[in-house]
Amino acid sequence: MDRDELAHFLRRCRARLEPSAVGLTAGARRRTQGLRREEVAQLTGMSVDYYTRLEQARGSHPSRQMLTALARALRLSEDERDHLFHLTGEEPPRETSSSLHVRPGLMMILDRLHDAPAQVMSDWGEVLAMxxxxxxxxxxxxxxxxxIRAYFTDPAARAIAPVEDQEGHARSHVAQLRAVLAARPQDPGPVGLVAxxxxxxxxxAALWEEHEVAVRRSAVKRFIHPVVGLLELDCEVLAVAERGQNLIVHSARPGTQTYERLQLLRVLGLQDFTPQLP
Incomplete structure (x- = not known):
């Protein structure tokens, strides 16, 4: 691991990113060029102290998961992502199946959707960006x-959907995996998840034996939020250029109660609420 080169590369990538490029507000009296260290740490889910040590060439070897998070947070191209992996002595990911790398341009689109919940997700349920x-x-x-894993292994993950909708979500998840596995039978991600x-x-296992097949498409979905209440949202599923990825956008029709509740949610921002989207 080349700590000096890694530190220099991280500092350069951080300095070239403006807060607005990642959906953050710059604020007044900002002296730092580009992002602050704490902002990069926030975007990657690591501690500020650990990220600071990486930039000071004294950090421990980051995991592959952490390198992937850094590549997304710093909006690296695929070549830059590979360079980041090489600097740590790791072999870059090889996209022989579904791609888990979110292109910087798609990340910019995601960041600019300020008033609508949106995420990039693989077709087998991996949340790649939110x-x-x-x-x-x-x-x-x-x-x-x-x-999909969370929906079948973590009871709390279902709490965001009304009880009467939960069986339908379960069937939809299994049918989606059936379609993906048929299209890419050698893809280790969905193969491993099904097993x-x-x-x-x-x-x-019981639903899998029913052999239902369906590709995830646009629909109306209901969510229960612990503060704003029931939300009935239009869910648009948009295929993107990368193999096996979708941009999923939830919106509400103006003039509806859900629209007003979604605006309230935007004001409330992040709290310690309930788990993942169904």
């Missing part, structure tokens, strides 16, 4: 979770 509204709606503090859930969730 904007502030999506985090406020779901109670998550950033990407890194698989919503894991068949072994750990009786409900998933």
């Amino acid at each position: 904007n502030a509204m999506a985090m406020a709606l779901s109670g998550e503090n950033g990407p890194g979770r698989n919503i 894991e859930l068949c072994a750990t969730s009786e409900e998933f």
Whole structure:
């Protein structure tokens, strides 16, 4: 691991990013060029102290998960992401199956959706990026979770959906995985997830045997937020250039009660609310 080169690269990438480019407000009396260290730490989910040590060439070896988070937070291109991995002595990810790298241009679009919950997700449930509204709606503090795994292994993950909708969400998740696995039978991500859930969730295993197939499409979804209440949102699923990725945007129709509640949620911002979107 080349600590000096890594530190220099991180400082340069941080300095070139303006707060507005990642959905943050610059504020008054800002002396730092680009992002502050604490802002990068916030975007990656690491401690400020650990990130500071990386920039000072005295940090411990970051995990591959942390390198991926840094690449997303600093809006690195694929070549820059690979360089980041090489500086730590790691082999860069090779996208032989579904891509888990979110392009900087797509991240910019996500950041500019200030009033609508939006996220980039793989077609097998990996949350790759979220904007502030999506985090406020779901109670998550950033990407890194698989919503299908959470739905079948964490009872709290279902609490965001009305009870009468939960069976439909479960069937939708399983049917989506069926379609993905048929299209990419050698993709280790969805293959491993199906094997894991068949072994750990009786409900998933039973639904899997029914062999329902359906691709995730636009729909109307209902969410229960612990503060603003029931939200009935239009869910648009937009395919992006990267293989196996979708941009998912939730919106409310102006003049509806849900629209007013969504505006209130925007004002409330992030709190310690409930888990992931169904």
